Amino acid sequence: MDKAKxxxxxxxxxxxxxxxQQQLAEQLHIxxxxxxxxxxxxAYPDISLLDDLAAxxxxxVEELCRGERIALPSADTNTLLSDVIAEVRQQKKDRAAKWLRILCLSIFxxxxxxxxxxxxxxxxIQNEANLDEALFTLALGAFAIGLMLFRDGIPILLLAIALPPLLCxxxxxxxxxxxxxxxxxxxVLWLIFGGHFLWFQLF
Structure with missing residues (x-):
């Protein structure tokens, strides 16, 4: 099976x-x-879209997979469809590997x-004469970083999870x-109002 063909x-x-392309995409809801x-x-079309795309x-479906018109269905249709399924699975593995690399990069x-x-x-701390003041300054810095992550990081993460399925x-x-x-x-509400609420409660 030839992807370019x-x-x-x-x-x-x-x-x-x-x-x-837009009209075809609207028919397939992609x-x-x-x-x-x-x-x-x-890329190959997803296996779940082959019937709708062919229609x-x-x-x-066989003509679509072969990339050409055929007069009569061939005897090796099952083999051809098996090849398509294998290619689609490989694409999914490649996408999973891509997200794994992104996750590893984020953790790093x-x-x-x-x-x-x-x-x-x-x-x-090494360069400060007053250890208590140095520790207090670091504690405030760590608290500020944690507050930023709590205020902005959590809702941004939730948006990253929720938006792709909606945009698809x-x-x-x-x-x-x-x-x-x-x-x-x-x-979105948390990003807009969450910070003000936390600021009001803390100060």
Missing amino acids: MGTFIKEQRMALGMT TNKAISRWETGN ALSVS SVILLAFLFFTGAFLF RRPRQPAKTIVCILLSVLS
């Missing part, structure tokens, strides 16, 4: 039907960027920042959509 076939069929990635041969382009950044903070704290135009479960909307609204 399949992408070219999708583009040719779409143009033959007089559809734009973004036009996904269509562009398919047509340029950078939208007025071709069979946090560890590096913590190391720099404690190294700076140690040097600060694939069909979603109603319960999941409601939860994501609630998380997004609460996160």
